[in-house]
Amino acid sequence: MFKILKKDKSTNARTGILITPHGKILTPAYTIVATHAEIKCLKPQDIAKTNTQVVISNTYHLWNFVPKQLPIYNFKFTNKNKKTFLLNKLGSNMPTMTDSGGFQVFSLGFGKENKVGKILKNGANLRMYANQQIKRQQIKITDKGVFFNIDGQRRFLNPEISMKLQEKLGADIIFAFDECTSPLDDFKYNKKALERTHRWAKKCLSLMANRQSQDKQQMLFGIVQGGRFKSLRVKSAKFIGSLPFDGFGIGGSFGQNEMLKTLKIVIPHLPEEKPRHLLGIGKIRDVFNAVENGVDSFDCVIPTREARHGRIYTRHGHYNISKNRNKNISLEKGCKCPACKLNISRSKLNALFKADLPRAQRFATLHNVWFFNNLMKNIRASIDRGSFKTFKKKFLSGI
RNA sequence: GGGAUUAUGGUGUAACGGUUAGCACAGCACUCUGUGGAAGUGCGGGCGAGAGUUCAAUUCUCUCUAAUCCCC
Numbered sequence: 001m002f003k004i005l006k007k008d009k010s011t012n013a014r015t016g017i018l019i020t021p022h023g024k025i026l027t028p029a030y031t032i033v034a035t036h037a038e039i040k041c042l043k044p045q046d047i048a049k050t051n052t053q054v055v056i057s058n059t060y061h062l063w064n065f066v067p068k069q070l071p072i073y074n075f076k077f078t079n080k081n082k083k084t085f086l087l088n089k090l091g092s093n094m095p096t097m098t099d100s101g102g103f104q105v106f107s108l109g110f111g112k113e114n115k116v117g118k119i120l121k122n123g124a125n126l127r128m129y130a131n132q133q134i135k136r137q138q139i140k141i142t143d144k145g146v147f148f149n150i151d152g153q154r155r156f157l158n159p160e161i162s163m164k165l166q167e168k169l170g171a172d173i174i175f176a177f178d179e180c181t182s183p184l185d186d187f188k189y190n191k192k193a194l195e196r197t198h199r200w201a202k203k204c205l206s207l208m209a210n211r212q213s214q215d216k217q218q219m220l221f222g223i224v225q226g227g228r229f230k231s232l233r234v235k236s237a238k239f240i241g242s243l244p245f246d247g248f249g250i251g252g253s254f255g256q257n258e259m260l261k262t263l264k265i266v267i268p269h270l271p272e273e274k275p276r277h278l279l280g281i282g283k284i285r286d287v288f289n290a291v292e293n294g295v296d297s298f299d300c301v302i303p304t305r306e307a308r309h310g311r312i313y314t315r316h317g318h319y320n321i322s323k324n325r326n327k328n329i330s331l332e333k334g335c336k337c338p339a340c341k342l343n344i345s346r347s348k349l350n351a352l353f354k355a356d357l358p359r360a361q362r363f364a365t366l367h368n369v370w371f372f373n374n375l376m377k378n379i380r381a382s383i384d385r386g387s388f389k390t391f392k393k394k395f396l397s398g399i
Numbered sequence: 400g401g402g403a404u405u406a407u408g409g410u411g412u413a414a415c416g417g418u419u420a421g422c423a424c425a426g427c428a429c430u431c432u433g434u435g436g437a438a439g440u441g442c443g444g445g446c447g448a449g450a451g452u453u454c455a456a457u458u459c460u461c462u463c464u465a466a467u468c469c470c471c
Contacts, residue, residue, distance in 0.1 A: 035434050056433070103433045112435075119432060150435080180433075223433090251433065259432090280433035301434045308437055309430095322427095354425090357437055 002247065002275045002296075008388045012267065012294035015383045018275055020095040020172035021075045021217045022087070023053075027275065028291045028379055030282065030372045031056045031097060031299035036065075037089035039369070040304055041361040044091025049338040050369040051377070054173075055094065056299045057086055059165045060101035060108075060157065065089070066168055073170030075217040084170030097299070098171040100162045100204075102178035102197075102223065103280065105146050106253070109139030110182045118253040118280065120183045134184060141179060143196055159203040167211065167218065173277075175249055176204040178223040183253040190227040197225045198239050205243055219246035221277060224266055228255040233262055237269035247275035250295070259286065263293040284313075284375070284399060288392045291379055303372045307364035310353055312346075313371045317399040321364065325350045337370035339363040 001019045008014060018025040032039055034055040039047060047055075066085065073084045086096050106118060113135040140147040145158025162177035178197045181190050201222045208220045222245035226232030240248060248270050254262060259281065270276055275296045281287075282300020290298055303313065310321040314332040324346035331340050331349065339349075344363050352360035375395075382391035 031433090033434065040434080041437085058433080061434085097433095099433045104435095107433085108435070117432075121430085175433080249433075254432095277433090282432060286432070298433090300432050301436085302432060305431065305434060305436065305438085309439095311431085353437095361437060 002273070004273065006384050008383050009386060010389055011292045013291050013383050013388045014294060014296070015380050016275065016296055018095075018296070020219070022084075022093060022095045022172055025053045025095050025297070026380060027296040028287075028376055028383075029053050029297045030287070030303075030376045031277075031297055032369055032372075033299055033301045033304060034090060035061050037062060037086050038091075039365070041308060041358065041365040042369070043362075046338070046362070046366060047090070047092045047094070050366060051373040052369060053095065053373070054097060054297070055090065056097040056099060057090075057169065057171065058099045058101065058104070059162055059169065060099075060104040062086075062098075062169060063101075063155070063165065066165060070168045072164075072167045072211070073218075075170075086169045086171055095173070096171040097173040097277075098166045098169050098175065099279070100166065100175040100177040100223075101157050102162075102175070102251070103180045104148070105139060105141065105157075106180035106182060108148065108150055110134075110136060113138060114182070114184065116182055116184060118180065118183065119259070120254070120256045134182075141193075141196075143199070146179070159200045160207060163204055163207045171218070173219045173221060173247065175279075176201045176220065176222045176245070178225055178251060180252055181225065181227045183228060183255055185227060187229050187232070190225075190229055190232055194225050194227075194232050194236055197223070198236070201240055201243060201245075205245065221245055221247040221249045221275075223249040223251045223279070224270075225252045226262075226266075227252055228258055230261075230265055233266050234269065237266040241270040245274070247277060249277045249279045251279040260289050260293070263290060263295065267294045282372070285396060287375070288379070288396060291383075292388070292392065303368040304365055307368040308361045310360075310364065311368075312349075312364060313368050315375075315395065315398060321346060321350045321353060321360075331367050332371070335367070335371075337367045337374075339366045339370075 002016060004014050004016045006015045016027040018027055031054045032052045035058045037057045039055065070085060087093055111117065138149050145156055148155040159177045166174040177200050179193045181193045204220065222240040222243055224236045224240050226236040250266055267276065276294060278290050278295045278298040280300060281290060281298045282302050287298065311318050312321055312331050327346040329346055331344060331346060349360055349363055382388045
């Protein structure tokens with residue numbers, strides 16, 4: 001269940017509360033990525049210390065770990081000490097999401113084969129790739145589903161299998177199985193892929209409808225696609241938005257500097273009263289822009305991945321720990337994160353990155369995850385007191 | 400004192416009588432957006448010294464120097 005608590009007057013930002021069987025999520029919320037049902041480098045008992053509200057895991061990556069005989073999780077048992085497969089693995093009791101595996105259609109196949117990210121980089125443009133032969137050899141996409149052939153491992157994923165797996169995993173919020181296209185794909189391909197994604201969306205919905213008569217608590221989010229094409233984005237938002245999903249994901253790839261434009265044309269077509277999740281986005285500037293346009297949650301690997309690579313986030317921007325070898329000062333002045341509470345200084349953490357990498361990465365991850373969660377808390381507070389725009393301007397000018 | 404072996408960037412190493420001496424780690428810079436990511440890309444930096452053979456020597460020979468080991 002989702003309830004909007006406060007709407008910002010001058011923007012589309014809003015605060016809300018998303019109630020799940022495993023707890024509530026105050027929105028806008030940052031969803032921390034736990035692909036394999038663990039936040040990399042963190043122990044289960046660390047998670048609570050980071051004020052993480054919700055975590056997202058991945059159906060494709062957990063596939064191997066899901067026992068064949070595992071029954072579909074029944075949320076009626078939630079409060080009787082029975083934990084979902086996901087929560088057992090995570091070792092922590094909290095709201096969870098699972099991605100359907102749709103993104104792996106892009107990242108494992110196209111993205112890897114063509115060395116392209118889902119967002120075209122600055123300086124990169126379509127002309128750069130104009131003469132490049134687009135490869136799709138490791139995955140085959142048909143209307144029936146997607147064949148993966150990754151390093152000799154053959155797999156097949158379709159709406160039925162994705163839904164079944166996600167039901168077994170037992171996340172509170174699950175996503176429809178979609179096809180994430182590449183920023184290099186043309187209009188024609190995107191149109192075809194979009195129609196397929198829309199058919200799959202209806203399929204996922206009907207599969208879940210049967211089950212939800214017994215247990216209505218696992219929420220299903222549909223995903224808006226359409227690539228870089230305005231007309232397709234609008235079409236998708238209208239179509240997906242008209243279906244009885246519990247919430248909506250905005251996914252796919254974006255051209256350079258196009259994400260904000262995409263949000264502005266997509267969100268007005270989504271039902272106001274339902275939650276919106278921006279998939280895979282989470283740089284600080286993007287967070288503010290997304291919230292400003294009415295996004296309630298997003299997830300991104302940036303806080304965790306970059307922590308492992310030594311990048312530390314602060315409200316004055318980010319820095320690399322390796323450039324702070326002689327600075328015997330805190331990671332961030334006045335920071336109340338679990339690492340800073342232990343007086344981990346910059347020089348100390350830099351030394352740890354050489355002497356004991358896993359421990360260093362744990363502290364860096366603790367800091368960054370806490371930082372992003374705290375940022376969201378401050379954003380929520382600013383919306384509640386009607387000063388989101390001021391807060392955004394002030395924060396962004398400081399980084 | 401006698402003998403043996405070795406000598407290649409900051410460190411550990413590879414190859415070779417002939418274009419630009421390869422790799423790993425460390426260093427520096429940059430990158431990271433539904434995590435194949437303790438990752439990736441780029442940059443800087445080297446043939447112990449001297450002589451000889453040769454069209455050509457980091458490579459072969461000799462001397463020196465240094466290190467390691469063995470013998471007395």
